[in-house]
Amino acid sequence: MTERNTRQKTAVATVLAEARTPLTPRDIQVRARTIVATISQATVYRILKGLLEKQDVTTVQLPGEPPLYEQAGKTHHHFFRCRRCKQMYEVQGCDNLIDRLVPKGFTLEDHDVFLFGLCRTCTGEQSA
Ligand SMILES: [Zn+2]
Numbered sequence: 001m002t003e004r005n006t007r008q009k010t011a012v013a014t015v016l017a018e019a020r021t022p023l024t025p026r027d028i029q030v031r032a033r034t035i036v037a038t039i040s041q042a043t044v045y046r047i048l049k050g051l052l053e054k055q056d057v058t059t060v061q062l063p064g065e066p067p068l069y070e071q072a073g074k075t076h077h078h079f080f081r082c083r084r085c086k087q088m089y090e091v092q093g094c095d096n097l098i099d100r101l102v103p104k105g106f107t108l109e110d111h112d113v114f115l116f117g118l119c120r121t122c123t124g125e126q127s128a
């Protein structure tokens with residue numbers, strides 16, 4: 001592996017580690033460019049593919065939208081998606097809520113929850 005490849009990989013890993021919300025490959029490229037100026041979209045995709053295979057990164061799949069990427073191994077969380085500004089916000093603390101939905105005799109293995117609506121900023125703009 002060349003030194004340039006390593007620097008690009010490190011840049012993508014750094015962007016993902018510092019991100020507070022899941023990112024599109026385009027977001028990742030824009031941010032990675034502040035670290036390695038020449039990184040291309042194709043390179044970002046290639047690095048993401050490698051990270052996915054190693055399970056260092058996971059995808060967040062909103063219905064009908066291309067996948068977003070976030071660092072693997074974060075504490076359990078979900079997302080609130082603002083329909084107006086498209087911003088994603090992490091939401092914590094779903095545990096008991098979900099367990100109560102499971103029918104008696106069923107075994108829950110996994111779940112995925114997305115909340116949709118308006119964020120605080122957009123709610124404020126609407127009422128103003
Ligand atoms: Zn908003």
Ligand SMILES: [Zn+2]
Pocket residue numbers: 076077078094095098111113
């Ligand atoms: Zn949950």
